[in-house]
Every structure is written in C-alpha cells, then in structure tokens.
Amino acid sequence: MKNWQKLVIAILIPQVSGVLGALVTVSSVGSWYQTINKPSFNPPSWIFGPVWTSLYIMIGISLYLIWKSNHPFKKxxxxxxxxxxxxxTLWSPAFFGLESPLLGLIVIIPLWVSILACIKVFKPISNLAAYLFIPYFLWVSFATLLNASIWYLN
Structure with missing residues (x-):
C-alpha cells in the first residue's frame, strides 16, 4: 500500500469513530443532556465538533506515522x-446513548490510560506521533473531569 493511501485511511479511521459517536450523541444533546446538572466549566455545545474533528485529524496523522514505520514496537x-x-467510540453510546454519566466514566478512565500508553509507546517510534497525541490527552483529561463532575452533580 502506498504511503498516501495509508495517510488517508489513518485519518479516516478516527473520523469514522467520531461520526459514529455523533450519531448517538445528537439524540441526547437536545433532550437529556439539556436537563442534567453540569459544572460551571462546561463548554458550549458548539465547541465539541471542531475540537474533536481537529483531534481526530491529529491522531490520524499519528497513526499514519506509526503505520509507515518499521520499528519493532509498531505492532x-x-x-x-x-x-x-x-x-x-464506546464513550458516546455509554454516556449519551445510555444517558449514564457513570458508565461514561467507566469507559473514559481506561480511555485516558490507553492514550497515555500510546504516547509512551509512540515516542520511541516517532516523536511527532507522540506529540500529536498530547492535545488529545489534554482534551480527554478535561472530558474526564467534566464527565466525573456531571456524574457527581446528578
């Protein structure tokens, strides 16, 4: 497979995940999510789409950098x-689809750990691949705090 094909596929994988999550989220954002208690630092709804799209592009590029390498840790x-x-991908159905901040928290904590593990494992393969995961890690850290706060407040 050519590198440009790998790049396209690598960027599409997270975007498809995002679309799947959005399909579940849309039905709850206008109803259930509006009725629950949220912390004062809850961002406006319009910000999530652009942030996630940008992050998915970054982690897609990161995946591409790993995929095209010949490093022994690649697999x-x-x-x-x-x-x-x-x-x-499971977080949106857990949190929004099942309307369960607790289940969302149960999913997002291992997600947070796995992102941190990716950064650690990616670094010897590609510094850039690891660095591209840092904004994602920071956003999911914030999302974890937000998820935990919503669970606590409700």
Missing amino acids: KAMWLFGIQMVLN
Whole structure:
C-alpha cells in the first residue's frame, strides 16, 4: 500500500469513530443532556465538533506515522491505537446513548490510560506521533473531569 493511501485511511479511521459517536450523541444533546446538572466549566455545545474533528485529524496523522514505520514496537503501538479508538467510540453510546454519566466514566478512565500508553509507546517510534497525541490527552483529561463532575452533580 502506498504511503498516501495509508495517510488517508489513518485519518479516516478516527473520523469514522467520531461520526459514529455523533450519531448517538445528537439524540441526547437536545433532550437529556439539556436537563442534567453540569459544572460551571462546561463548554458550549458548539465547541465539541471542531475540537474533536481537529483531534481526530491529529491522531490520524499519528497513526499514519506509526503505520509507515518499521520499528519493532509498531505492532504494539497499532494495537494500543486500536484499543484507545474502540474506547473512544464506546464513550458516546455509554454516556449519551445510555444517558449514564457513570458508565461514561467507566469507559473514559481506561480511555485516558490507553492514550497515555500510546504516547509512551509512540515516542520511541516517532516523536511527532507522540506529540500529536498530547492535545488529545489534554482534551480527554478535561472530558474526564467534566464527565466525573456531571456524574457527581446528578
């Protein structure tokens, strides 16, 4: 497979995950999510789409950098990427689909850990791949705090 094809696929994988999450989220954002208690630092709803789209592009590029490498940790790194992507995809159905901040928290904590593991495993393969995961890690850290706060307040 050519590198440009790998790049396109690598960027599409997180975007597809995001679309799947959005399909579940849309029905709850206008109803259930509006009625629950949220912390004062809850961002406006319009910010989530652009932030997630940008983050998904960044982690897609990160996946591409790992995929095109010949490093001995490549397989482990690809598996870790897949694990965190599955957890990322499961969070929206858990939190929004099932309207369960507790279940969302149960999913987002291992997601947070798996993102941190990706950064650690990616670094010896590609510094840039690891660095591209840092904004994602920071946003999911914030999302974890937000999720925990919503669970606590409700």
